[in-house]
Amino acid sequence: MDGGGARLNEAARDFAAREVEPHAAFWERERTFPKEALRAAGAAGLAEVRLPGHLLVEACEVFEELAAADYAFTFALACHAGAAGVLARHGRDPEPVLRGDEVGAFCLTEPGAGTDAAAITTAGRSDGDGWRVDGVKAWITNGVAASVFQLYAQTEVGSGHRGIACFDVRGPQPGLAAGPPYGLTAGHAMGLSDIHFENCEARLLIPPGDGFKAALRSIDSARAIVAAMCCGMLGRGLEIAVAHVKQRRAFGRPLAEFQALQWALAEAATDLEAARGLTYTAAAAIDAGRDATVAAAQAKKFAPAAAQRHLATCIQAMGAEGLRDHHPLARHLACTKMAQIQDGTNEAQSLVIARRLLA
Ligand SMILES: Cc1cc2nc3c(=O)[nH]c(=O)nc-3n(C[C@H](O)[C@H](O)[C@H](O)COP(=O)(O)OP(=O)(O)OC[C@H]3O[C@@H](n4cnc5c(N)ncnc54)[C@H](O)[C@@H]3O)c2cc1C
Structure with a gap:
């Protein structure tokens, strides 16, 4: 890692301890979107991690560190930082997003189109001077x-992925409105909602023909980031469970002396290292400009599943104490299910892997 990566990593660790960990249970309980924390992350330099010139490996390390404290906030920051990166790569000023004065969002999914993203129906049409979008x-x-x-x-009905373009749309403006925040099992710090666009002004960012390819390329990086975040959650879960079993006693000895628990935790530690291996292999391949679609799909398939299985193991090893919300374990466990859906479901990853395997 270069000096910049080490600096950001340290900033992430410090930020997680000061600004995320102490508030995350409250954000979840009160269904709060932590906009001020996003701004503070910008001030700490953390939103810069997706700008051109930063390696994806660095970004994964930063998001792994932050997600150990809270997955939902970290995913919100990853989307926000990703938006700044796209603006910078297309010659637009990312500063207001980096500072947190503006919050960025990636808008692909629709009520009628998720995995089958080429089926989106939000329409983009040229009005002579510029573009308008509806959907x-x-x-x-x-x-x-x-x-x-x-x-x-979609800029041309019936043309599938070839007609899809990416637009830069700014709010507030007439016709643009967010729906109410979603009520969820967890992850309220992600601030999820619908967004309505009715005859909204838009600027073309990526033209038809390249728009869908750009979305797929960015999704490879997003998958590595989600995998890294799952490593962060599992890593923290394991640290907490290990500390607990060393001090908690039953039948006259520390829990850590029971072989059943030792084996379960050893399996968790092994799967964590396997998840990290897949994640950072995919991120390094993307940094090197190699085709990493399968590597990113494999990391995204493996890491959330490993985190889900073994965060449950960690809670089990702690007994009832593992469920208390002063520990992040139950919150992390709920978020692993989200990680298995966002940026492509498990089945979507299997499709990518199988298509290449059987080609
Ligand atoms: C927490 C969270 C945050 C999100 N954030 C964003 C965001 O910021 N921006 C954005 O654009 N989207 C976002 N999404 C949406 C996400 O990308 C979609 O949920 C995801 O792509 C899956 O689409 P879907 O939920 O509509 O499922 P569907 O496409 O309806 O799929 C339902 C089920 O069918 C399976 N399935 C579908 N097709 C196939 C097939 N060919 N073979 C086998 N099985 C199949 C799926 O794997 C899944 O199990 C977010 C989702 C979540 C949960």
Whole structure:
């Protein structure tokens, strides 16, 4: 890692301990979107991690560190930082997003199109001077507070992925409205909502023909980031469980002396290292400019499942104490289910892997 990566990593660790960990249970309980914490993350330099010039490996390390404290906040920051990166790569000023004055969002999914993203129906049409967009986007992270939208829309009915372009849409403006925040099993700090666009002004960011390819390329990186975040959650869960079993006693000895628990925790530690291996292999391949679609799909398939299985193991090893919300374990466990759906479901990862395997 270069000096910049080490600096950001340290900033992430410090930020997680000061600004995330102490508040995350409250954000979840009160269903709060932590906009001020996003701004503070910007001030700490953490939203810069997706700008051109930063390696994806560095970004994964930062998001792994932050997700150990809270997955939902970290996913919100990852989408926000991703929006700043896209603006910078397309010659637009990312500063207001980096500072947290504006919140960024990635808008692909619709009420009628998720996995089958080429079936989106939000329409983009040229009105001579510029572009206008109409449609509804669903499951938009940061939707409750966003004003910078990277919106994917169809520019030619019936042309499938070839007609999809990416637009830069800014709020507030007439016709643009967020729906109410979603009520969820967990992850309220992601600020999920629908976004309605009715005859909204839009600027073309990525033209038809390249828009869908760009979405797929960005999704490879997003999958590595989600995998890294799952490593962060599991890593923290394991640390907490190990500390607990060393001090808690039953039948006259520390829990750590029971072989059943030792084996369960050893399996968790092994799967954590396997998840990290897949994750950082995928991220390094993307950094090197190699085709990493399968590597990213494998990391995204493995790491959330490993985290889900073994966060449950960690809670089990702690008994009832593992369920208390002053520990992040139950919150992390609920978020592993979200990690198995966002940025492509498990089945979508299997499709990618099997298609290549059987080609
Ligand atoms: C917490 C969270 C945050 C999100 N944030 C964003 C965001 O910021 N921006 C955004 O655009 N989207 C976002 N999404 C949406 C996410 O990308 C979609 O949920 C995801 O792509 C899956 O789409 P779907 O939920 O509509 O499921 P569907 O596509 O309806 O799929 C339902 C089920 O069918 C399976 N399935 C579908 N097709 C196949 C097939 N060919 N073969 C086998 N099985 C199949 C799926 O794997 C799944 O199990 C978010 C989702 C979540 C949960």
